[in-house]
Amino acid sequence: MTKRTYVNFKVLKEHVSLEQVLTHYGLMPSLTVKGDRVSGCCPICKSQNQTSFRGSLTKNIWNCFSSCSGGNILDFVRLMEDTDIRGAALMIQEWFNLDTRSLMREAKGDQKKKTKSVPETESELDLAEAPPEPEATPQSVNPVLTFELKSLDPEHPYLFERGLNSDTIQEFGLGYCNKGIMRGRIAIPIHNRKGERVAYAGRLVGEPTKEKPRYKFPQGFEKELELFNLHRALPHLPAQPLILVEGFFSCIKLWQMGYPTAVALMGTSLSESQLEDLVELEGPEGSIHLCFDSDQPGIEASTSIAYRLSQHMYVRTWPLPRPDIGPDDCTREELAALLP
Ligand SMILES: [Zn+2]
Structure with a gap:
């Protein structure tokens, strides 16, 4: 059995630029560079339109106006190599010889030095909120969940107290969870726009405390990338x-x-x-x-x-x-x- 190689998407995106990826493919000479913008024929769909592909070298994002849509470096490599996001990440990690695990630990160490204050408000989602840093907006996708939480209780009184009926509870797949990290919470499945499940949020049943925030999201899930429902x-x-x-x-x-x-x-x-x-x-x-x-x-x-x-x-x-x-x-x- 082979051990699953660790790779951290976020760290990769922070450490590898679009320019590095385009250079890796030998594409830079064929592209027109103006300031931080590059444009040219799309190397993915091979569109002959001279401006179908456009990228930003500072934002590290790209778009194809022919047929490939766009995204970040992971999306680019995913489409170039016809693989999935994880496959693309593993390739980038290898090409640029990065150890994303230790880079992530370094970043976490830095973060701990900055003490974060949590605003005390009565807002429903207050404890789940951290003010977004506009410069650091992640440009990725949340991976599709490979598991489903079983044995959620769809008849928990909390759901009816919130005025929901059983059709709604069933449609949204809601239920009380009594084990794991969502223990003591109503699990709420979150889907991407394609309807693929990408995470469960957990709404605490009872009063929140410092240790038990009202809402819990799984580690690594970036809610900034989704619109619920x-x-x-x-x-x-x-x-x-x-x-x-x-x-x-x-x-x-x-x-x-x-x-x-x-x-x-x-x-x-x-x-x-x-x-x-x-x-x-x-x-x-x-x-x-x-x-x-x-x-x-x-x-x-x-x-x-x-x-x-x-x-x-x-x-x-x-x-x-x-x-x-x-x-x-x-x-x-x-x-x-x-x-x-
Ligand atoms: Zn294209």
């Missing part, structure tokens, strides 16, 4: 308008109330990656409806996110009828009066 919303777009909310339960409850196009940020911050996905989904003719919680963090987030999105599309914000509630606390009538 997007795969269920997609078939209804653009016939119905996209509704952006903060939390899982807002999204799930809206779905139950007949709003299938709600997607959740899983917090109060909009990452660059989520912004790009929304812009791509909606386009300049598109519109988006913000329905955030009516507590202070929700109101502030709603204002700044509305501003950022409004640079790209039509944005409408929907203030909730009472303070300190989420859309999931609203009655059917209140929502009907509120939402498009």
Whole structure:
């Protein structure tokens, strides 16, 4: 039996540039370089269009306007080599002779020196939030989960207390988990836009403490890369308008109330990656409806996110009828009066 080789995607992306990868393939001479931009024929799909392939040497991302979409260095190598993300990562690790395990440990050591303060707020997802650093926005994908949490209890009283019915609980695959890292929590499966399961979030049943945050995400999962519920919303777009909310339960409850196009940020911050996905989904003719919680963090987030999105599309914000509630606390009538 061979031991599975360790590779850390994030560390690779931090240590290997797009230019290094293009150089490895001997592609740099055939590309036009202007400042930090490169362009040329796409080496993946071999499109003859001279500008089909474009990359940014500082952001280390690329796009193909013919057929390959785009991404980071891992996506590039994955498509060049016709492999999966892990296969691509292993190749890059070998080409550039990197030890991602020790690099990651070094990085962790550095992080510990900077003491992090956790803001004390009442927001639903507060403890899961760390303010994103715009420069360090990860440009990757979350790997698809290879396991499924079995024996989740879909009849746990907490779910009904949140006003969910059994159809909804089943649709979203929710259930109480009594073992493993999600022990004592409601497990909430998170899918990518293709509907592949990429993680479980765990909502604590009971009051959160410093050691037990309200929400728990698995290590290595980057929630900044996903919009919760997007795969269920997609078939209804653009016939119905996209509704952006903060939390899982807002999204799930809206779905139950007949709003299938709600997607959740899983917090109060909009990452660059989520912004790009929304812009791509909606386009300049598109519109988006913000329905955030009516507590202070929700109101502030709603204002700044509305501003950022409004640079790209039509944005409408929907203030909730009472303070300190989420859309999931609203009655059917209140929502009907509120939402498009
Ligand atoms: Zn291409």
